[in-house]
Amino acid sequence: MISKLFDPQSVALVGASTKQGSVGYVILENLVTRFKGVVYPVNPKYDEVELWGRRIKFYKSILEIDAPIDAVVIATPAPTVPKILEEAGLKGVPVAIVVSSGFAEAGNVELENWTKAVAKQYGIRVLGPNCIGVYNAYTNFDTIFLPADRAGRPPPGPLALISQSGAVAAAIMDWAARRKIGLGLMVNYGNKIDITEVELLEAFAADDRIKVITLYIEGFKYPGEASRFLESVRKIVPKKPVVVYKAGRGRAAQRAVKSHTAAMAGTYEMYHGLFQQAGVIEASSVREMFDMAKALAYQPIPRGKRVLVVTDSGGMGIQAVDALEALGLEVPEVPESIANELKRELLPFAAVSNPIDVTGSATDEHYKIVLDTLLPTAFFDMALVVTLMQVPGLTKNLAEYIINSKKYGKPLVVVNFGGSELVQKFEDILEDNGIPVYPTPERAAKALWALYKYAEVKRKI
Amino acid sequence: MISKLFDPQSVALVGASTKQGSVGYVILENLVTRFKGVVYPVNPKYDEVELWGRRIKFYKSILEIDAPIDAVVIATPAPTVPKILEEAGLKGVPVAIVVSSGFAEAGNVELENWTKAVAKQYGIRVLGPNCIGVYNAYTNFDTIFLPADRAGRPPPGPLALISQSGAVAAAIMDWAARRKIGLGLMVNYGNKIDITEVELLEAFAADDRIKVITLYIEGFKYPGEASRFLESVRKIVPKKPVVVYKAGRGRAAQRAVKSHTAAMAGTYEMYHGLFQQAGVIEASSVREMFDMAKALAYQPIPRGKRVLVVTDSGGMGIQAVDALEALGLEVPEVPESIANELKRELLPFAAVSNPIDVTGSATDEHYKIVLDTLLPTAFFDMALVVTLMQVPGLTKNLAEYIINSKKYGKPLVVVNFGGSELVQKFEDILEDNGIPVYPTPERAAKALWALYKYAEVKRKI
Numbered sequence: 001m002i003s004k005l006f007d008p009q010s011v012a013l014v015g016a017s018t019k020q021g022s023v024g025y026v027i028l029e030n031l032v033t034r035f036k037g038v039v040y041p042v043n044p045k046y047d048e049v050e051l052w053g054r055r056i057k058f059y060k061s062i063l064e065i066d067a068p069i070d071a072v073v074i075a076t077p078a079p080t081v082p083k084i085l086e087e088a089g090l091k092g093v094p095v096a097i098v099v100s101s102g103f104a105e106a107g108n109v110e111l112e113n114w115t116k117a118v119a120k121q122y123g124i125r126v127l128g129p130n131c132i133g134v135y136n137a138y139t140n141f142d143t144i145f146l147p148a149d150r151a152g153r154p155p156p157g158p159l160a161l162i163s164q165s166g167a168v169a170a171a172i173m174d175w176a177a178r179r180k181i182g183l184g185l186m187v188n189y190g191n192k193i194d195i196t197e198v199e200l201l202e203a204f205a206a207d208d209r210i211k212v213i214t215l216y217i218e219g220f221k222y223p224g225e226a227s228r229f230l231e232s233v234r235k236i237v238p239k240k241p242v243v244v245y246k247a248g249r250g251r252a253a254q255r256a257v258k259s260h261t262a263a264m265a266g267t268y269e270m271y272h273g274l275f276q277q278a279g280v281i282e283a284s285s286v287r288e289m290f291d292m293a294k295a296l297a298y299q300p301i302p303r304g305k306r307v308l309v310v311t312d313s314g315g316m317g318i319q320a321v322d323a324l325e326a327l328g329l330e331v332p333e334v335p336e337s338i339a340n341e342l343k344r345e346l347l348p349f350a351a352v353s354n355p356i357d358v359t360g361s362a363t364d365e366h367y368k369i370v371l372d373t374l375l376p377t378a379f380f381d382m383a384l385v386v387t388l389m390q391v392p393g394l395t396k397n398l399a400e401y402i403i404n405s406k407k408y409g410k411p412l413v414v415v416n417f418g419g420s421e422l423v424q425k426f427e428d429i430l431e432d433n434g435i436p437v438y439p440t441p442e443r444a445a446k447a448l449w450a451l452y453k454y455a456e457v458k459r460k461i
Numbered sequence: 462m463i464s465k466l467f468d469p470q471s472v473a474l475v476g477a478s479t480k481q482g483s484v485g486y487v488i489l490e491n492l493v494t495r496f497k498g499v500v501y502p503v504n505p506k507y508d509e510v511e512l513w514g515r516r517i518k519f520y521k522s523i524l525e526i527d528a529p530i531d532a533v534v535i536a537t538p539a540p541t542v543p544k545i546l547e548e549a550g551l552k553g554v555p556v557a558i559v560v561s562s563g564f565a566e567a568g569n570v571e572l573e574n575w576t577k578a579v580a581k582q583y584g585i586r587v588l589g590p591n592c593i594g595v596y597n598a599y600t601n602f603d604t605i606f607l608p609a610d611r612a613g614r615p616p617p618g619p620l621a622l623i624s625q626s627g628a629v630a631a632a633i634m635d636w637a638a639r640r641k642i643g644l645g646l647m648v649n650y651g652n653k654i655d656i657t658e659v660e661l662l663e664a665f666a667a668d669d670r671i672k673v674i675t676l677y678i679e680g681f682k683y684p685g686e687a688s689r690f691l692e693s694v695r696k697i698v699p700k701k702p703v704v705v706y707k708a709g710r711g712r713a714a715q716r717a718v719k720s721h722t723a724a725m726a727g728t729y730e731m732y733h734g735l736f737q738q739a740g741v742i743e744a745s746s747v748r749e750m751f752d753m754a755k756a757l758a759y760q761p762i763p764r765g766k767r768v769l770v771v772t773d774s775g776g777m778g779i780q781a782v783d784a785l786e787a788l789g790l791e792v793p794e795v796p797e798s799i800a801n802e803l804k805r806e807l808l809p810f811a812a813v814s815n816p817i818d819v820t821g822s823a824t825d826e827h828y829k830i831v832l833d834t835l836l837p838t839a840f841f842d843m844a845l846v847v848t849l850m851q852v853p854g855l856t857k858n859l860a861e862y863i864i865n866s867k868k869y870g871k872p873l874v875v876v877n878f879g880g881s882e883l884v885q886k887f888e889d890i891l892e893d894n895g896i897p898v899y900p901t902p903e904r905a906a907k908a909l910w911a912l913y914k915y916a917e918v919k920r921k922i
Contacts, residue, residue, distance in 0.1 A: 021853065106810050150883050151851035165776030167821045170851035171878040175900075178880020218779060247779040249787070255794075256779045256816050285780070285903050286878075315626030318679060318708040319746070326710070333716075349567050353716060360628045390612040390631040392482070417632045417747075419639020422611050439636075442746050 002125055002195060002203050004095045006136050006185055008070030009037045012062050012093070014084050015075035015100075016041030018049050023099065023145040024075045031073075032056060034140040040065045062087045071095045073133065073143050078102030078111060081129065082118045089122020097143050098129035103191055105130050116193045131190025132166040135173060138184055138209060146170050157182010158211035158297040159290070160204045162197055164218050165247075166190065172216075172286060180431075181290065182297075184209050192221060198232045205236040212293045215244045216286065219271075226270075230278050237279040238461050241296045241454045245283045246271045279457040281450050291436075291443050292450035298434040299411040301455045304381040305329045307448060309355035310370045311386035312362045312394065316415065316441060317355035320384050323445035329452060331355065335379060345369050360391040364398040371401065375408040382411040382451065384444050389416065389423050396422070399429040406434070411451050413437075413444045463586055463656060463664050465556045467597050467646055469531030470498045473523050473554070475545050476536035476561075477502030479510050484560065484606040485536045492534075493517060495601040501526045523548045530554045534594065534604050539563030539572055542590065543579045550583020558604050559589035564652055566591050577654045592651025593627040596634065599645055599670060607631050618643010619672035619758040620751070621665045623658055625679050626708075627651065633677075633747060641892075642751065643758075645670050653682060659693045666697040673754045676705045677747065680732075687731075691739050698740040699922050702757045702915045706744045707732045740918040742911050752897075752904050753911035759895035760872040762916045765842040766790045768909060770816035771831045772847035773823045773855065777876065777902060778816035781845050784906035790913060792816065796840060806830050821852040825859040832862065836869040843872040843912065845905050850877065850884050857883070860890040867895070872912050874898075874905045 013031060017024030024043070031039040033052050042065075046058040059065050062072060062084070072088045074081055078100050088096055096119070103112040112129070119126045127133060133143030137156040144151060154176035161183060163169035169188045176183040185207070187200055197217065204213045213236070220226055233242055248254055249268040275282045281296075283289035307329050311317035321331050334342070334354050342352040346366055351357035356374075358366040367385065374380055385402060387394065405412055414437045416427055427437045438444040474492060478485030485504070492500040494513050503526075507519040520526050523533060523545070533549045535542055539561050549557055557580070564573040573590070580587045588594060594604030598617040605612060615637035622644060624630035630649045637644040646668070648661055658678065665674045674697070681687055694703055709715055710729040736743045742757075744750035768790050772778035782792050795803070795815050803813040807827055812818035817835075819827040828846070835841055846863060848855065866873055875898045877888055888898045899905040 146851050146853060148881075150853075150879075150881050152879070152881050163776075165774060167774030167849045167852060168776035171774070171777075171849045174851050174879030174881055174884065176880075216776065218776060247776055247783060249783045255814060256775065256782055256812070256818070285901055287901050313626060313628030313632070315624075315629035315677065315679060315708055316632070322708060322710045388628045388632045390607050390635050391628060392607060392611075418611075418613070418635030419637075420611050420613050420635055423635065440746055440748050 002095060002199055004070045005097070005125070005127060005195070006134060006141070006203065006207070007139060008141060010040070010067060010069050011035070011037060011141070012040040012042055012065060012069050012072045013075065014042040014062065014072060016043050016058065018046065018051065021147070026145045026147050027073060027075055027099070027143055030140070030142040030144065034142065036139045037141065040069065062091050062093070065091070069093045071097065074098045074100055075145065076100060078108065078129070082115050085115065085118045085124060085126070086122065089118070089124045093124060095125045095127070097127045097133040099131060099133050099143060099145060101130040103129045105191060112191065112193060119194055126194040127187070128190040129193065132169060132188045135186040136184070144170065144173070150174070152177025154181055154183040156184045158209065159183045159214060159293050160185040160210040160212070161214045161216065162200045162204070163188045163216040165216060168216055168286065181294065196225065198225070198228050201236060201242065202232055205240055211240060211297045213240060213242045214289050214293050215242060216289070217244060217246050218248050226274055230274060233278040233280060234461060237457055241281055243281045243283055243289050243292050243296065243450070244275055245286055245289045246275070279461045281453050281457070288446060291438060291447050294436045295411070295413060295447035295451055296454060298436060299413070299451055300409055301458065302381040302411050302451055303455070305452050306332050306379065306381045308374050308380040308383040309386070310358065310367060310383065311355050312358050312360055312391050313386060313388045314351065314357045316386045316388060317357050320386060320415065320441035320445060321355055323442045324384065324448070327445055327449040329445065329449060332379065334374065338373060338377070342370065342373060361393060362391065363393040364395055364401055367398055368401040371405045375405055375410055380410070382448055384413055384415065384441070384448060386415045386441065387426070388418070389426055390418055396426055396429065399426055402430060402435055403433045411448060413447050415439070415441050415444045463556060463660055465531045466558070466586070466588060466656070467595060467602070467664065467668070468600060469602060471501070471528060471530050472496070472498060472602070473501040473503055473526060473530050473533045474536065475503040475523065475533060477504050477519065479507065479512065482608070487606045487608050488534060488536055488560070488604055491601070491603040491605065495603065497600045498602065501530065523552050523554070526552070531556070533557045535559045535561055536606070537561060539569065539590070543576050546576065546579045546585060546587070547583065550579070550585045554585060556586045557588070558592070558594040559587060560592060560594050560604060560606060562591040564590045566652060573652065573654060580655055587655040588648070589651040590654065593630060593649045596647040597645070605631065605634070611635070613638025615642055615644040617645045619670065620644045620675060620754050621646040621671040621673070622675045622677070623661045623665070624649045624677040626677060629677055629747065642755065657686065659686070659689050662697060662703065663693055666701055672701060672758045674701060674703045675750050675754050676703060677750070678705060678707050679709050687735055691735060694739040694741060695922060698918055702742055704742045704744055704750050704753050704757065704911070705736055706747055706750045707736070740922045742914050742918070749907060752899060752908050755897045756872070756874060756908035756912055757915060759897060760874070760912055761870055762919065763842040763872050763912055764916070766913050767793050767840065767842045769835050769841040769844040770847070771819065771828060771844065772816050773819050773821055773852050774847060774849045775812065775818045777847040777849060778818050781847060781876065781902035781906060782816055784903040785845065785909070788906055788910040790906070790910060793840065795835065799834065799838070803831065803834060822854060823852065824854040825856055825862055828859055829862040832866045836866055836871055841871070843909055845874055845876065845902070845909060847876045847902065848887070849879070850887055851879055857887055857890065860887055863891060863896055864894045872909060874908050876900070876902050876905045
């Protein structure tokens with residue numbers, strides 16, 4: 001049962017350590033001080049230790065633990081791993097997370113094969129080895145051996161990440177923590193001797209806490225994986241969007257992929273074709289993957305590709321239109337009768353076509369008029385709202401008007417740029433209420449494109 | 462003399478006001494409390510006023526001021542502007558900044574023509590009208606009528622911005638202030654009845670404080686401007702890089718440009734061709750423009766396009782190679798003899814081809830070995846260094862090693878991603894020492910591309 005991989009209630013940590021900064025110490029601290037489950041530290045060197053203001057009992061081996069165990073985390077030297085897996089198997093533990101490195105990636109192919117064989121014999125499912133494992137923001141089940149002061153832990157939320165690279169995953173977590181992005185579940189699978197991307201995708205697909213699955217991948221490893229991926233993902237995407245960033249596209253990049261994860265990079269065109277067929281939404285960078293995921297998690301699906309652009313800066317409006325058109329979205333003109341109506345209610349120099357430029361002299365109410373007049377009509381499917389808060393007439397109330405427009409059931413994203421406190425606060429209010437904010441028109445346009453693309457995918461599959 | 466536009470020693474502010482939040486009040490506060498020059502507030506309504514803990518003397522008109530004046534800032538209702546310009550002309554003021562709006566942009570074409578005629582008659586050079594004017598971070602000459610709490614003021618530095626849009630300029634300033642980006646001079650020229658982009662470009666080209674000129678433009682306005690631009694910029698770029706972002710590319714965008722600045726958008730291809738001929742470096746967004754400008758201001762020019770990539774994350778290395786190759790830069794393999802040498806000094810699992818992956822177990826010294834071994838050789842022209850600080854072995858000392866590599870005279874940029882305090886501090890040290898840091902491999906690659914592109918431009922022109 002790989003569901004125990006993300007939501008164990010009891011965990012044994014083999015290789016738990018009292019040596020500050022060591023892998024076994026950081027994971028022990030994560031589990032003892034934050035995990036909402038039971039922890040059994042295993043290390044024959046210790047008996048009972050006082051740490052973090054608690055008395056912590058250590059076990060000599062997994063077999064000594066007198067209770068059922070949902071998962072075992074192994075952080076001991078590579079050569080000891082098969083024996084520990086054997087004990088876990090005897091104990092009946094369903095799943096093991098092996099963070100230890102020193103297997104095939106270090107040339108020890110035989111040790112890796114032996115580990116695989118032991119796992120198979122006992123029917124124990126293995127994540128890794130050579131991985132950072134699992135982070136669950138809901139229960140704080142956290143096998144990440146990088147201390148929180150250099151790799152932040154994001155808050156719970158509807159995004160999930162599957163990453164082939166441990167360092168990339170840690171950097172994403174650190175960034176998501178800082179930006180308060182709700183990355184509820186994260187998994188890094190390392191050498192992948194057993195549990196694969198496809199199974200992890202299926203686990204997240206079945207998890208109600210997760211609304212969008214993101215996948216960072218460098219390449220598949222085994223024959224047949226591509227077709228299993230296609231088959232599986234085609235079943236997932238009608239229920240949940242899957243956003244993928246495939247690294248390693250050019251020639252030199254493929255050389256690097258080969259040395260990094262021993263993945264078969266294949267040609268990028270092969271992957272691109274596969275993603276298209278599978279109905280996956282493809283990002284061209286890690287950041288773009290999360291820009292899209294944020295919109296997919298919180299915004300409805302549009303009925304078409306016609307975008308309303310409202311802006312207090314003509315210049316930013318133009319940039320937005322550039323970006324939208326380059327992505328194949330449409331920015332249709334406002335029908336003349338409605339344009340005339342707007343003309344009467346907005347400032348004399350406002351542009352009432354599309355983009356609607358309420359001008360730098362606008363007030364919050366002008367945005368409200370535009371949104372309330374145009375969003376309910378059949379002429380627009382979604383809206384990109386530019387709010388340069390540097391102009392004098394705008395206040396935090398504008399956020400409320402934008403949030404209120406969610407009632408029209410159409411996707412809304414906001415472009416906001418700058419650094420002052422007002423700008424920050426305004427952004428926080430919007431994001432806390434499910435309106436994604438982006439610092440550039442290009443990124444906001446790409447997010448709307450992802451929503452449109454997902455609508456298309458759902459229609460087709 | 463348009464140099465007085467940026468560096469006046471004495472300024473008259475006509476329309477100075479004591480009404481909090483008004484245009485005339487914000488500019489008065491800027492000039493009285495921060496400007497390192499003499500200010501003469503003009504408003505017949507006041508005599509002497511106590512404000513900001515100072516006694517401030519007001520003048521009835523410019524003609525009443527008994528001292529020479531380098532520049533006049535006009536912030537009165539549009540219809541009064543011609544008369545004030547006349548007085549400034551009589552007084553012999555060389556340059557006027559007209560922030561007042563209500564001219565051609567509001568349909569008052571006749572008033573705009575009249576204003577133009579008066580300026581011409583008295584030989585007074587005019588910036589605007591309908592502009593936010595000038596910001597000089599060196600002297601705090603600052604006509605921006607947006608209060609600093611919503612539009613931050615960036616610190617002095619080698620970047621200059623010429624912007625056709627006032628709101629875009631204010632948003633850029635606010636962002637640059639927050640990021641501590643040295644934007645030394647900024648100008649927005651509004652309706653452009655007199656002083657043009659080309660003259661502003663020439664003024665910045667002649668200014669020793671400025672190393673890189675950035676230009677945000679929606680389109681030229683008058684016949685003949687494109688050829689003047691070409692002629693002028695071709696003379697500037699051998700001395701200083703000019704980075705341009707032209708907004709308004711597609712069809713709907715051009716409709717918006719027309720209504721926003723009444724500029725002739727022309728086809729984007731026309732502008733693109735012009736920029737190529739002029740030797741301008743073209744950005745595809747405001748943010749990219751500053752990413753490039755930062756590198757161009759602080760890094761040397763490369764001799765070729767071969768990039769060394771060093772990383773502690775195989776995944777990030779791959780992304781970097783993807784981005785570099787997509788831009789036409791090269792990531793050549795390390796010659797075998799040197800690779801073997803590296804093999805002995807780095808960790809056993811390190812990848813010593815290119816990208817060099819020092820792995821997540823790396824220490825600061827591993828980066829030092831790579832940089833000191835490869836940067837002095839003839840095999841590489843520049844370096845992209847990925848430093849995911851989430852891994853356990855890296856410390857702030859790494860910044861010192863990277864800064865030290867400046868001695869090899871080759872461009873260096875860093876990719877750093879995350880949000881923890883260590884990450885922030887590490888970035889600050891690098892940027893304070895002239896090493897540009899970017900949050901994604903794509904942005905760092907584009908910065909190196911800009912350096913290479915500028916090297917090409919210098920060779921050709």
